[in-house]
Amino acid sequence: MPSDPCYAPGPRDRTVRHPDGRVIAVPEGWALLPPGDAGLTRKVKSLGDAWTVKEKRGRRMFSRGVWADAAQIETARELVEAQRASPAHQRKLDAGRRRREKAQAAYVVEFRSTVRRFLSFHPTHRDLEAKMAEAIATHATPVGSGTVARTQRISVERRAEAATIAWMRHQTTAYDHMHIPRVKGKRREVRRMLAERSRALLKRYRTGAPADPSDPLQTALSDAPEATRHRAPVPAVPPSTLSPQSDHEAAQREKYEQVRARLAARTSRRRK
Template identity: 40%
Template sequence: MVDEDPTRLHLEVYDTKSGLWHPDLGDLVQPDGWELLPSGDAFLTRQVKSAGDYWVLFRPKGRGQHRRQLGLLAPVEAIAAAREAAAVTAARRETQRESSSRQRERTETAYRAEFEEAVLRWLAFAPQHQVIADEIARGAVDRAAVVGSGRVGRTKQLTLDERAALAARAFIRHRHTDYEDKLFSLELSELDIDSDVGIHDVGDYREIKRTAHGEVDAFLEQHRGQ
């Protein structure tokens, strides 16, 4: 490695107080005609990398910290060409971003509609209870399908029907039983603030959850068609 021209290598170098440094090659000198392209623009970074020669510049990490990428050191010509390409393609890339955003919105709208239909199928309420079924379906989806929430509506480990059942039961538990009132009334004195025991580990909480489960079953039986 040491016999190769360092400018031909895609090195990870560090910006230290004494200058540029590489773990294997030691002290380095910034090549003539090179400059820094700061981090932050993914398009420029890809363009410069695809052009050929570059070094990735890092700020050394302190104790207990991660190193921070400062950008790319690369030939001035490569960076200039990347900036020109960015200017020429700016309108097209913005159009692509808007198109992708609209596609995500369409996909999300379609998923929410499919999720609501799955909840309604699972509820199987009698016709006279259709209004409350619609309310539960909308509420369950609003609560469970928040993008990036990690809630049941976003898990890929369950089928759509399984997600629908869990989301509907959770919504009914919170809105159509006294589950939340009982939680609020649960005495905090039962929790030891100096321990790792949380409310989910308290016996009364587990009993509240079991009771609510039965109340949800009763609510479903009351509203489903016979």
């Protein structure tokens, strides 16, 4: 049986489903190598026939492992373990680790500089600009953080802007404590409204307006970087109490109120 096709899990134990729909029994003496060790999986496939099993869940494909002869898997495991125990392999791993650490350090510097260019505060607020950029970079750049700063789909300039707005949403607004109705598009609407407020706040510092000690940005940065890791509680503010700050926000608020009124009317008719 060729190892090229990608099989799906079968309906019964030790069965797989061929791409053409046929259910095939796994040969006697074969074992399932669980996913998780890419090097071992490659070695098993290189030694002989192997059936790759993947399962589609929604839009994503998940590996369920590789079926292969049990002796073949054991041979591959011994070869991989011997290779990984060799000094040459350890040197290769160390070199790769140093290379990644160097690249990460360079990216942190680049990202922090890009955030500062986006902030572009007035010279009287340059110290605050540096402190804010440091706090944002510290939060957003760690490997595995899952933040927008780690994506490669957009330019670093757009990453810096998005990370800044996201940081301000959590640090300078009551977003984390809001009770947002579970209405389609409502959370996105609230985020847009808070983003506009964040941009308005940034504009004040770009134009050189005097700093206010009670300013939420001043409060968030008063103890950075600890402020980034431990946010001070912000009083909960229901979305309905947020007064619009622009024509766009007013229009969004009006649309939301119309939708809510229609839903309430529909519910009332159903009860009758």
